[in-house]
Amino acid sequence: MQLIAITADSAWHTALKTLKTATVESVFRRAVNLRLDSGELLSIFPAGSPNAPAGLIGSHQVGQTLGGIGETVQLSPTAITFKTTTIAINECQFVTNSLNERQLPVPSCDYIEQFAQRVQAQAIHGSFYGAMPNDVFNSAQVIRLERGRAQLKLAWMQSSIEGIADATRQLIGLGIGLTPSGDDYLLGLLLVLNHAVEADDAKLTVVKQSISDNLETTTNVSQACLRAGLERRYSEPLRDLLIAVANQADSFEVVLQAVLSHGATSGQDTCTGMLDGWILLQDLAIENGYVNNELIPA
Known part of the structure; x- marks a missing residue:
């Protein structure tokens, strides 16, 4: 082994x-x-x-x-x-497996939409794509996840430093398992924002500081994963997926499957964070750009 x-x-x-x-x-x-x-x-x-x-x-x-x-x-x-x-x-x-200071382009709206559709088509219930049927506890968690996610995106669009910090704090440790869904989402967000030319350094700094300040509120495994993300280190499948989508490769299906196969919902939760990162960088307003996990043409 x-x-x-x-x-x-x-x-x-x-x-x-x-x-x-x-x-x-x-x-x-x-x-x-x-x-x-x-x-x-x-x-x-x-x-x-x-x-x-x-x-x-x-x-x-x-x-x-x-x-x-x-x-x-x-x-x-x-x-x-x-x-x-x-x-x-x-x-x-x-x-x-570090990307160091490498900067990558932001894919086009059409390409982001393709990515969103492929993730949504294969997503399972339990986190950001709806609750598990007849599971009251999971339903409550999903509501909190979506609320934290929406608040983070809105605060980012409004350049609210306090709002970004608060929403990030709400997501850390939110969920179940070795790596809770909120943490997986934040890892995906970091993956995109750490390496995008268009990323707002001030806002990104707030996200990273809030993660760093609240690491003790999540699991040991998730702490290690998030620390790695803060230092621009990622698993090979995540790194390959980021590079493929950022460079608008002819196909990203193989690398997407490698990520989605990780954990119960960890892979799709990380992809959701990546997707939101690209959408925020495209300056698509929440109210008319991204609704119910679907990218809507502006």
Whole structure:
């Protein structure tokens, strides 16, 4: 089994320079979160669960359990040692999937509409595309998600700094699962706004600061994903989808499927954030440009 650390490769390099210990904070799907004494979280995932923005890749037997919650792990320049498993550093590969400061064009309205239609055609209920039938709890969550999303877009259009910060704060941690829908949406928004020439730096700074200030209100996994997004690091499928749509590729279906296949609704929630990012950059007013998840020609 290959393991990928979602933490930046630079953070892993730093952590492994000297002897130290870490504690297994949480375990899920054969993956672990390691907490250093300094407070930093180092997350290790099985490949594709999710496809990590950057980090450490090691080879292990399929199904092998790394460690249990509360277990002390030894870190050194040569190995990461659990009670029953040792990851040899010389068998690992450090990787970075960063777009750095790369700037990308904003696709045309027609192309954005194609993207919106493909996402909507395959979307399932449970987040931004309607509630699950007869599920009162989910219905309430969906209402809150849509309210936060609408408030963020309106505040952006009105250049309301306080409104942008408040709406972003409402979305963080909103939803269920390892990466709540509100977080996935914000990751998609970051993905587009971080790399668009037309992005308003002042507004983007407010979004990023609000995310940074409220990370502790969401899950450990989502914290790691959002931190990566703040640092312009993304999973390979997300990176490929952004580049394909921004450059108006002849087809984006293959890379779209790779993103949509992630999690129950995580992929489509991230795509929704990407879509809203492009629409905001096109200066399409909410009231006549984007209604009920459909792009309406101005």
